[in-house]
Amino acid sequence: MKTLQLTSSDRAILVRSRFFARLPHSTVDAILEGATLSSHEEHDVLFRQGDSIDDVFFVLSGLVRLYRLGKEGREADVAVFPKGEMFAENAMFLGHRVTASAEAAEASIILRLDSRKLRQLAAADPEVAQAIIEHLCHRGKMTEDLLAEDRLLTAPQRVASYILSHCPNGSTSFSFRLPFQKNVLAGKLGLAPEALSRAFSTLRQSGVTVKGRMIEIRDRQALERF
Amino acid sequence: MKTLQLTSSDRAILVRSRFFARLPHSTVDAILEGATLSSHEEHDVLFRQGDSIDDVFFVLSGLVRLYRLGKEGREADVAVFPKGEMFAENAMFLGHRVTASAEAAEASIILRLDSRKLRQLAAADPEVAQAIIEHLCHRGKMTEDLLAEDRLLTAPQRVASYILSHCPNGSTSFSFRLPFQKNVLAGKLGLAPEALSRAFSTLRQSGVTVKGRMIEIRDRQALERF
DNA sequence: GCGGCTACTTGACCTCGGTCAAACAACTGC
DNA sequence: GCAGTTGTTTGACCGAGGTCAAGTAGCCGC
Structure with a gap:
């Protein structure tokens, strides 16, 4: 310091x-x-x-x-x-x-x-x-969002929701860079790092590609359905 | 209405x-x-x-x-x-x-x-x-409390924490009446009603007696340890 | 290149709690 | 009282995700 x-x-x-x-x-x-x-x-x-x-x-x-x-x-x-x-x-x-x-x-x-x-x-x-x-x-709304997601969504759904919140709405395919380590994302979503990793690999079948911190989405609808 | x-x-x-x-x-x-x-x-x-x-x-x-x-x-x-x-x-x-x-x-x-x-x-x-x-x-603090409890505590621990929050601190044994149906308590704690029921029966071994809406605590320390 | 570090992934295992079904209890209106 | 409804408990089952352990990948300094 x-x-x-x-x-x-x-x-x-x-x-x-x-x-x-x-x-x-x-x-x-x-x-x-x-x-x-x-x-x-x-x-x-x-x-x-x-x-x-x-x-x-x-x-x-x-x-x-x-x-x-x-x-x-x-x-x-x-x-x-x-x-x-x-x-x-x-x-x-x-x-x-x-x-x-x-x-x-x-x-x-x-x-x-x-x-x-x-x-x-x-x-x-x-x-x-x-x-x-x-x-x-x-x-307050942020915290409430987290609470509701914890209670309503599975790990892959939470990750999908996180990805979608970074998606400019309208576009069906896009990509972005995670603003922090996967470690931190896992914590924010209330998951162990391993669970986050598994969630990403589950989402692969819905057109999500992860390479390092880069996330690429091929099919927005598929993610929303998840 | x-x-x-x-x-x-x-x-x-x-x-x-x-x-x-x-x-x-x-x-x-x-x-x-x-x-x-x-x-x-x-x-x-x-x-x-x-x-x-x-x-x-x-x-x-x-x-x-x-x-x-x-x-x-x-x-x-x-x-x-x-x-x-x-x-x-x-x-x-x-x-x-x-x-x-x-x-x-x-x-x-x-x-x-x-x-x-x-x-x-x-x-x-x-x-x-x-x-x-x-x-x-x-x-904001209330919501944060719920979120943290969801992420840190098991069902029996959350129930114990709820009971303790109704305990006048100082007394080692006391009793009180649930202010609403167990149904509602389960929802508030983020549990299915069955899980709440099971949590109560787990806590029996720590000196908690449940009869209808009445909750009786025999050993405060035991609950805190849980 | 190499070693060594850290981030991340994968596999095996197991526990917690959700779900469904059935039994039971309490309370209602009659 | 009785039947019907609703709240609660218990049992059996199973799936999501935590944990531990072992790998793999990327990265830094050299």
Whole structure:
């Protein structure tokens, strides 16, 4: 972990993110006051379940995994945040105790905002409050999606659903590059890495080709039917 | 479904609920303006996944199940709301399209608030915005809890965890009455009713006695170890 | 090229929990 | 009381996916 300066490309990420995009520059500046920047290696732990934290986190680059701990060191991912996502805002309104752990899933640059300041701003500026509300709604929906998929879909169906969510709708055949290691994808989908691998090979018969991180889809309908 | 008048005991439930408790009476009145009340039988559907709705719902009595639909009529509960809980606030900020269905899990009385009005109030009154934010944080944590339990715990462990969440901490032995049918509990825990039944009988060896809706615990530690 | 590392895949095995069917219990209306 | 309905339990079966172990592939430094 290493402290850094906010570069102009960092700022560009910020102001294009879902949360900050809707806010005027002056408000963004106010939120950023006192923010600190740090860079992390893969597997660096940002905070641990049960910690008391006074920050809200923002991913400027890289990837962060948010997970809960179970018996005997088991871990279950509850969310994965790519560049441009904000997290741990929950703690700000729930007594600052965090209900999950977070670690960098690859080398990452993280911005830490002062949660007390953000909270004050939310109380003073309805626009900020509105942005937080929409952010929370969005997060809630994401988690609900994961829960519903866990309960309704088999492993190959979940993988198909993930692939389809990356498909520009309309096109019947397309390809894309996984934005992270299969390892991480497995965790996000609630699968063991082996199960993800098997799911991919099941989907081969529906026109899915996997080579390294590249995914190629030949027949969209076949995937949807799955 | 039948339209009703708001009684004084309904109001008592409202002002004691997590969401309304923090707000001054005048604000509560403003939110309630234009609200409608209805009573529903078990299995009455309040709205369906994909519907466009302009209401926020509040359970005055009874129980509501929120669920997603899967292939071939399968259903997966994503939340269960007892008396005093508010739901479908998500839709208000996500284009009014609702991402799940809701139905009464027992005879219920439901209050429908005008979501446009609530949203306006949130924009005008930071106190309202604050209340919504805390409500969303709480809901987010609930969903995250469910997801993590699904991924980390076996059926008996989830049931044990549910029982413990109803145990006044400190006491080693206690008993309580299930607040709803085992059917509903099974859904909430992401289990088939048969699996719930089997989980209970597994827990017998750890000092749990089940008779109808009454649950009796003889040894708290044993449950925690499970 | 080579060795060594890490990511990923494959196979064998086994456990958890879903499903179907049947028995049983509790509650309803009569 | 009785019959009919509905909620719950139990048994038998099986399929999805976790785990462990052994491979394979890609990649880095040399």
